[in-house]
Amino acid sequence: MIKVALIGQGNVSFHLARAFRTAEKVQVSVYDSREESSKIEKYSADICIVAVSDSAIKEVSEKLQRVDAIVAHTSGSVSINELPNDYRRGVFYPLQTFTKEKELDFTNIPICVETENKDDLDLLSELAKSISKNVNKVSSAQRKSLHMAAVFANNFTNHLYQVAYDICDENKLSFDLIKPLIIETADKIRTLSPFQAQTGPARRNDVTTISKHIELLENFDRKEIYSQLSKSIQKTHGKEL
């Protein structure tokens, strides 16, 4: 049995708690990050997971000075070295987008783990494997890049959905018309690389359509986004043209 103290009230903590509760051989207690550490000490956890916002990791983890457990944060962009250096430090980063409103199946969510020694890595990996089939050893430097890749693949992608939504809305069209396209676009990368899956005016170097679109877009930011991304697609596929 692995005893886990999960600290935090956010989306990550919410979904991790739910996943750990369904795992065999894991016993989890959830703590408010504003609580004193004495409660967690009494619980004598094997692993403390600090699932709080990046800016709160330092302060919350420092409160755990007297805990003899692996202390792991869950952030994509914070180095393992930002935890107090006399700790058994670790990182337990589930690479997914979390919203409380939407249930998630953890089984396929990649969990990126990092520790400073082999024994801690084994224990933290064991915990990760109790909820996911997709556990990976990833260094702090790699994780920083991975998190940035995730910003492109998730945050920015969602903003392009927003632009599409706004264009539909302004033209009295239902966004539902676009949803099957969005689902299929994502689904394609299960079997095709983004390079193979690329289509559209910029991919074909169809400068007439590109110019027409940029003219049709009245909003300045959209014009900029359109021309910037088209240019980048043209460069990526330039050698074939």
Added chain:
Amino acid sequence: MIKVALIGQGNVSFHLARAFRTAEKVQVSVYDSREESSKIEKYSADICIVAVSDSAIKEVSEKLQRVDAIVAHTSGSVSINELPNDYRRGVFYPLQTFTKEKELDFTNIPICVETENKDDLDLLSELAKSISKNVNKVSSAQRKSLHMAAVFANNFTNHLYQVAYDICDENKLSFDLIKPLIIETADKIRTLSPFQAQTGPARRNDVTTISKHIELLENFDRKEIYSQLSKSIQKTHGKEL
């Protein structure tokens, strides 16, 4: 029974042919766009679907002068008026991304139809409904905007996957780590609006992380895309900050 002559050898024609073949009450024949129209005349179709590239629509449709059928193209960005004006003109635009390598279920693909009179609209809609549950009357002006929205939601989104792929590759990380995130990002918009689903540094107006990322990105185009999209997210969510 609706008799359909489908003209073209591309991805759209390929997938439409497959869908029509499974439809009851539809009889389809596929023609090469380089063929003479005499074959199609002999077939005496009710509807000719010109599924060719935007730039070939005019030339291919003009060859059908002696055909007494609705002549509909399948393009998102070409006006109905670009077909010869003495025709029973129409548009039959399936809003999806098509690759030959990947099978598609047409049932949920939105089909946008347009004609110049009610009888033709009824017939073209009947054909659309034989393969899809999602048939919509969309004008040429609306369709032009819809196609542009699709460029953002599909072409540009896929290019962001490409950037994420490249970042992973350069850091010896498998792109498989990002795939579940991509699937979930798309899946979220089934139930949440893009506005509700937006997360990340720009959404939180976390200027420290934004600056760090822009610094970390060595490639100039990526820096530009990052800052452009972040700025646009900040503007979209600005009122709440």
